[in-house]
Amino acid sequence: MIKLSVAALITLALLISSGCALTQTQGESSIPAPATLYESVVIDSNSRQPVSLEYVADALSKADVVIVGEYHGHPGSHLLQTRxxxxxxxxNPHITLTLEQFNLDHQSDLDDYLAGETGEAEMIEDTNAWDNYRGSYRPIVEYARNHNLPVIAANAPAQTVRCVGRIGPAYLNALPDNQRQQLPAHPFLDTxxxxxxxxxAISGSHGSNDPAISERxxxxxxxxxxxxxxxxxxILQARKKHPGxxxxxxxxxxxxEESLGTVALLKKRAPELSVVVLSPVFWVAEEAPPSLESQLGKGNFLYLIQPLPKEYRDPDRQNKAMKQRFSGRSDTHCTTE
Known part of the structure; x- marks a missing residue:
């Protein structure tokens, strides 16, 4: 079993799942600041100028795949996504929504809700939806449901992910054939x-050549x-199922962000696709806006949002809360036998 320190777990949960906070430096003073947590200011990375969502949608009209990065639970991210x-x-009436926030083994449960066969509370229970579903993802799912747009559960099954994280890739060999066949043929491609x-992000320093860090x-x-x-x-399955x-x-x-992760792997699998990325950048209202030059590589478009309030200022309370959060997953049984 891989054992991580509490600090590493905190970093993993707060940075990897939501993205890394940015260091603010002096930037272009002409960029308007988002006035509330619900608002965002979109920047075209090419022109370095603020643009409207109408402009963005027009610019994206020919893109095959549009990927919007988010800080999970941030109202500015979720309002921008729905708009x-x-x-x-x-x-374009032909849009398919694919979501990290639902796992592929619950696609049928999600479909039942979209078809009107179950209610929202039933769907949340059946799909094991994220705790913030109602406040964050309900609006965009409801828009898709009301307009008969396909919604695809895009993430890997939660238990499979946890068990790979605990005992390694060999866990996939223990899966029943029907479960393994739902996963990509090459599930560990990387860059x-x-x-x-x-x-x-996890260690706080460059360490890809450190054997100890690599093993851990x-x-x-x-x-x-x-x-x-x-x-x-x-995403590729969605395009095949819904041509055009x-x-x-x-x-x-x-x-x-930076066209890494899912974006890089999507392009590896289908280099012919046109993929456009929108990435969030935190704006600290009382400070100068972030330097655009240092952030432009994060996406074709950036959207500035206010940072969320700090969850904890007491490190001990933060560590205790994180331990409790992870202890709820201790009943997961993983075996390769």
């Missing part, structure tokens, strides 16, 4: 830049790759 779907749908970014983090990184490869594979549809994919920004 963008509306604008994209206004100009050197993504591996380096992952290790730096190998299984955790494989679990991360399983998520990214599964999402890339599910534009795909709008929602994911944590770590999985997509």
């Amino acid at each position: 963008l779907l509306k604008h994209l749908h206004n100009q 050197p830049a993504y591996r380096e970014k992952f290790i730096e 983090m190998a299984s955790v990184y494989k679990a991360q790759l399983l998520r990214d490869n599964t999402m890339a594979s599910r 549809h534009q795909v709008l994919h929602l994911t944590g920004t770590f999985h997509s």
Whole structure:
């Protein structure tokens, strides 16, 4: 079993699932600041200028796949995503929504809800939806449901991810054939830049050539790759199932910014696709805006949002809360026999 320190677990949960916070430096003073946590300011990375969502939707009209990175639970991210779907749908009725927030083994449960066969509370229970579903993802799922747009559960099964993180890739060999066949044929494809970014986020320093770090983090990184490869594979499956549809994919920004993670693996599998990335950038209202030059590589478009309030200022309370959060997963049984 791979054992991580509490500090590493905290970093994994807060950075990898939601994306890394940014260091603010002096930037272009003409960029308007988002006035509330619900608002965002979209920047075109080419022109370095603020643009409207109508402009963004028009610019994305020919893209095969649009990927919006998010900070999970941030109202600015989720409001932008829903509004963008509306604008994209206004100009193209053929849109498929793919979501990291649902696991592929619950696709039938999600379909039952979209077809009106179950209620929302039943869907949340049946799909084991994220705790913040109602506050964060309900609006975009309801828009898709009301307009009969396909919604694809894009993430790998939660237990499979956890067990790969605990005992390594060999866990997949123990899966029943029907479960293994749902996963991508090559579930651990990666890129050197993504591996380096992952290790730096977890360890706080470059360490891809350090054997000790590589061994300690190998299984955790494989679990991360399983998520990214599964999402890339599910996007391609969605395009095959719904020919001619534009795909709008929602994911944590770590999985997509700098065109790494899911984006890089999607391009490896289908280099002919046109993929556009929108990435969030935290804006600290009382400070200068972030330097655009240092952030432009994160996406074709950036959207500035206010940071969320700090959850904990007491490190001991943070450690205790994180231990409790992870202890709830201790009943997962993983075996390769």
